[in-house]
Amino acid sequence: MQTQKALFMGRITAGATHEIKNVLAIIKESAGLIEDLISLGEKNGRIPVEKLTKTLTKITDQVNRGVELSTRLNEFAHTPDQDAAPVDLNIAVERVVSLSQRFARLKRVRLEAHRKDGEQSVFTDPLAFLMLMFSGIELLMNHVGENGLISVEPSPAQGDIAAISSVPAGTTMAMDDAKTLMETEGFQRVEELARNLNMPVRLEGPPLRLVIAEPVGSPV
Structure with missing residues (x-):
């Protein structure tokens, strides 16, 4: 049973950390887009507020998703504390x-x-x-x-x-x-x-x- 538990925890942890990596990748991509939008705005004298707002909302959504995933993973990590x-x-x-x-x-x-x-x-x-x-x-x-x-x-x-x-x-x-x-x-x-x-x-x-x-x- 202990081997089964270890394999199960490894599988669930791998799945959760993969999801967290996806969250970070989306945030990184969105941050890069914001940099491009600001740079473009500086050149033409007009900041694309709507696109910036949409991208910031996307980042916020991913941050919330990352918090939920890490919270669930932390709770899961403490599951074996008691038999x-x-x-x-x-x-x-x-x-x-x-x-x-x-x-x-x-x-x-x-x-x-x-x-x-x-x-x-x-x-x-x-x-x-x-x-x-x-x-x-x-x-x-x-x-x-x-x-x-x-x-x-x-x-x-x-x-x-x-x-x-x-x-x-x-x-x-x-x-x-x-x-x-x-x-x-x-x-x-x-x-x-x-x-x-x-x-x-x-x-x-x-x-x-x-x-x-x-x-x-x-x-x-």
Whole structure:
């Protein structure tokens, strides 16, 4: 499990730092454009205010994006601090969805997080739980197809702590898809991670939905 955790952290960190590099590249490019606009304005005696404002807005947007990415990455880095702790399900869902966005874009899949009112929590291994949700997201991303939608929500029903749903673009998944999915290495990986946490998992549908249930013998 420790090796799996290390590989997972490396993969997520690599994805997040790649996104941060993209943010810095856009800021650098925009700063260069501002220099060119100012230089051009000095030559012709007219500063292109509208273009400058638009470029500055772009920089501000990227700075905000960079702050969010670095904050999420910092929070993620502290996830292994405890092997067992209360995990806020709303925060966990938002965190794993935020850190998975790059992987979703590469698959051309939309990925959304949904919150539930009130406090929703489970006592478990925080990092292993994120691994489980990420593996579930990846499983359905590989199956839903381009332009499909993956949504993640906490506490979808009594006795369940999270659900990962898939909605393909233009076609409807059949129940046979669930049977096919259960035979894949991806689903076997999900089952293994779930067993380590004593959390039963099941596939429902159509549309396909992976549900993670409460730990056996442990109250949420």
